[in-house]
Amino acid sequence: MKTPAAEIPLPLYRLFAAVRQLDRQAGHQTVDMPSYFLLLETLQQGYGFNSQEELLMLCEKLWLKPHHRNNPVLNREVLHRLFRETVDIPFLPDATSTAATAADFGTPPPPTFTPPTLPPDLETPVPPSRQDVEISRKSGFFSLHIGKAPAHGTPENQLATTLEDTLKAPSWLLKSTCYPVAPRRMEQHFRSLRFHEKSAARQEIDMDATIAHIARNGYFDHFAMKRASRQTTRWTLLIDNSDSMAAFSAFGEEMAHILQQRIPGNKGTTLYFRNIATEQLYSHRQQPGFVPWNRFIRAPAKNILLFSDAGAARGFYNEDRIIATVQMLEELKPHKVAWLNPMPKHRWDGTSAEMIAQFCPMFEIAEGSPDEMAHVISLFKSKIARNA
Amino acid sequence: MHTPLRYTGESLKHTQTVARNGINQQLHPYIPAPDLVQAVNLAMLLERPLVLMGEPGCGKSLLAKAVAHELHGSELFNHYEEWPVKSTSRARDGLYEFDQVHRLRDATASSGDVTDMERYIHYGPLGKAFKSSTAHNKRCVLLIDEIDKADIDFPNDLLNELERMEFDIPEMKLDASRPKAGTVRADFRPVVIITSNSEKDLPDAFLRRCLFHYIEPLDEATLRDIVSARYYKEAATTDPLLDDALHVFLQLRKTIQAEVLSIGKNISTSEFLDWFSALKHFSDQEETGSEAPHVQRLVVEVEKLKARDLRQVPFHHILFKNIHSVLRFHENAGR
Numbered sequence: 001m002k003t004p005a006a007e008i009p010l011p012l013y014r015l016f017a018a019v020r021q022l023d024r025q026a027g028h029q030t031v032d033m034p035s036y037f038l039l040l041e042t043l044q045q046g047y048g049f050n051s052q053e054e055l056l057m058l059c060e061k062l063w064l065k066p067h068h069r070n071n072p073v074l075n076r077e078v079l080h081r082l083f084r085e086t087v088d089i090p091f092l093p094d095a096t097s098t099a100a101t102a103a104d105f106g107t108p109p110p111p112t113f114t115p116p117t118l119p120p121d122l123e124t125p126v127p128p129s130r131q132d133v134e135i136s137r138k139s140g141f142f143s144l145h146i147g148k149a150p151a152h153g154t155p156e157n158q159l160a161t162t163l164e165d166t167l168k169a170p171s172w173l174l175k176s177t178c179y180p181v182a183p184r185r186m187e188q189h190f191r192s193l194r195f196h197e198k199s200a201a202r203q204e205i206d207m208d209a210t211i212a213h214i215a216r217n218g219y220f221d222h223f224a225m226k227r228a229s230r231q232t233t234r235w236t237l238l239i240d241n242s243d244s245m246a247a248f249s250a251f252g253e254e255m256a257h258i259l260q261q262r263i264p265g266n267k268g269t270t271l272y273f274r275n276i277a278t279e280q281l282y283s284h285r286q287q288p289g290f291v292p293w294n295r296f297i298r299a300p301a302k303n304i305l306l307f308s309d310a311g312a313a314r315g316f317y318n319e320d321r322i323i324a325t326v327q328m329l330e331e332l333k334p335h336k337v338a339w340l341n342p343m344p345k346h347r348w349d350g351t352s353a354e355m356i357a358q359f360c361p362m363f364e365i366a367e368g369s370p371d372e373m374a375h376v377i378s379l380f381k382s383k384i385a386r387n388a
Numbered sequence: 389m390h391t392p393l394r395y396t397g398e399s400l401k402h403t404q405t406v407a408r409n410g411i412n413q414q415l416h417p418y419i420p421a422p423d424l425v426q427a428v429n430l431a432m433l434l435e436r437p438l439v440l441m442g443e444p445g446c447g448k449s450l451l452a453k454a455v456a457h458e459l460h461g462s463e464l465f466n467h468y469e470e471w472p473v474k475s476t477s478r479a480r481d482g483l484y485e486f487d488q489v490h491r492l493r494d495a496t497a498s499s500g501d502v503t504d505m506e507r508y509i510h511y512g513p514l515g516k517a518f519k520s521s522t523a524h525n526k527r528c529v530l531l532i533d534e535i536d537k538a539d540i541d542f543p544n545d546l547l548n549e550l551e552r553m554e555f556d557i558p559e560m561k562l563d564a565s566r567p568k569a570g571t572v573r574a575d576f577r578p579v580v581i582i583t584s585n586s587e588k589d590l591p592d593a594f595l596r597r598c599l600f601h602y603i604e605p606l607d608e609a610t611l612r613d614i615v616s617a618r619y620y621k622e623a624a625t626t627d628p629l630l631d632d633a634l635h636v637f638l639q640l641r642k643t644i645q646a647e648v649l650s651i652g653k654n655i656s657t658s659e660f661l662d663w664f665s666a667l668k669h670f671s672d673q674e675e676t677g678s679e680a681p682h683v684q685r686l687v688v689e690v691e692k693l694k695a696r697d698l699r700q701v702p703f704h705h706i707l708f709k710n711i712h713s714v715l716r717f718h719e720n721a722g723r
Contacts, residue, residue, distance in 0.1 A: 029592050032596055042434060054426075057423070061600065184591065220496065
């Protein structure tokens with residue numbers, strides 16, 4: 001009798017599911033199903049059965065990428081711990097001692113795939129993924145919580161408890177570099193709005209026109225020239241520097257740094273305000289210089305990204321704040337404005353942010369595919385003006 | 389199905405001489421750590437590019453040549469391509485360049501057959517690697533060196549070519565007499581080794597198609613093996629100069645690592661080898677008894693090494709590569 005497909009045990013699936021989830025939590029998407037299929041293919045070729053070390057090496061090379069070095073959520077040590085706790089495959093003692101050496105690589109693979117005997121309690125993975133290791137994001141930012149042991153079955157419980165113990169220290173991880181959107185992705189998003197701007201003074205050879213000219217006349221007499229162009233962006237960041245945003249300042253600074261250092265030719269700038277921008281904006285977090293608000297709003301149209309919790313961190317409605325913010329948004333009407341709120345969306349309910357979000361496209365910062373930053377870009381790429 | 393290619397790391401334990409375009413080129417010993425050997429083998433088994441990272445000077449780029457040497461021996465340079473990436477590099481540079489100007493000149497001067505597009509195609513390293521991987525045991529080893537120097541979109545532009553192992557040349561497709569021309573396909577996947585100094589992050593989509601390995605700094609035993617193989621005739625040498633140099637180097641590394649000196653960039657294997665080369669040279673001068681005053685001065689300098697004093701390191705300029713490091717070194721030496 002054939003075994004139903006759903007009951008076929010998938011080797012190392014629980015480990016894969018946990019690693020994939022941690023990878024997502026770390027803000028990346030490098031551990032994916034094709035990498036798991038590749039693992040299976042490699043096992044089919046006979047690699048990975050000689051010793052625990054060999055199997056671990058295989059998982060490490062397939063799943064760990066440069067950004068996992070020194071990453072607090074998923075790194076080599078975490079993978080090793082997960083591996084030790086989820087994989088309990090008996091290896092032959094003599095194979096263990098000999099096959100781990102590099103010199104033996106390639107010689108012992110058996111010609112056919114003969115899966116090792118897996119302890120069914122530990123290696124039967126169904127249902128997959130989120131029941132194994134549940135990682136719940138308590139906020140959009142710094143939390144990693146491992147929990148939810150499976151409800152029944154002693155080995156399962158033991159496994160889950162150990163996993164929990166291993167990874168919940170600390171169960172709340174406070175690490176400012178653990179951004180929900182990887183810096184590289186932010187850079188890519190910012191750059192995706194670049195456009196060619198023609199220079200008024202500089203000229204360059206127009207090769208296509210030159211060749212067309214030769215083809216037309218049958219001889220070459222001069223180069224056709226055209227105005228040189230360069231790529232530019234028009235990003236302006238308005239960062240709320242109030243006390244309730246203190247926990248998110250590192251993320252704001254990272255965005256500012258990317259705009260300033262890694263987006264060549266950006267025509268915008270980064271300015272700071274506290275709660276609501278009214279009379280002036282500060283050019284530095286410590287407020288040494290300022291730009292008058294009136295001058296700012298009358299400048300040529302630009303893409304403005306507001307980075308503020310809009311009162312969500314305080315957890316209540318503040319009518320004055322809502323009115324002042326709506327007025328501020330009215331004044332920003334000539335520009336395209338998007339609001340990036342570091343607080344998770346479910347925390348906006350019942351606060352000023354809930355109201356303000358009705359007057360301006362507001363996005364949370366969250367992982368996903370595409371992430372919320374991508375929605376900001378879509379908004380700016382579209383021709384829809386604010387409030388339209 | 390073919391037996392996977394195998395790299396043992398044994399073939400380049402001594403300096404070898406290999407001819408490249410009729411000119412002999414020396415290949416210095418390359419002794420990889422066991423985990424690096426495993427990573428290379430795994431990459432060859434899975435036919436995936438291997439992304440290497442590590443401190444500058446740890447031997448990332450040299451690995452490709454060592455692998456090619458083991459796979460192809462004296463034929464190394466017939467099956468080895470190098471693509472040193474620059475800040476201006478575009479993905480297409482690695483595939484091919486179409487010489488428009490040459491064709492235009494031929495057309496206006498009526499010299500040559502301008503319909504023979506092949507004459508105007510210059511293949512890049514990736515294109516050459518595709519074309520030369522004609523058999524399983526003749527797979528080309530391609531080094532894409534310092535990929536992080538290029539624009540952030542550069543790795544993404546290579547995704548298709550590296551995955552499908554083929555690319556199109558639209559200019560060749562203009563040649564109606566050869567309908568099948570214009571697609572370059574690798575019969576067998578080249579062994580692709582990519583290095584990065586982490587100056588820019590690589591895209592997730594690119595990384596998920598690659599294997600990644602970080603080269604850790606070498607331990608004392610491996611360093612001793614490398615120096616012995618490169619500078620001494622006997623494999624197990626007992627030269628006090630080597631003992632002193634290794635001690636000082638490892639202590640310096642440790643000190644810098646702990647940020648006691650706040651020197652910034654740590655000293656790497658390649659700097660150690662350069663430094664030891666100078667030490668060995670002037671130590672040998674002492675044995676030959678050179679009397680030139682400037683040589684004598686440097687020979688005396690080498691003598692300081694015997695004290696194993698981190699504040700009196702001879703030729704420290706070879707080890708420290710930025711002004712900040714040198715100034716901090718002098719500052720500590722003056723205490």
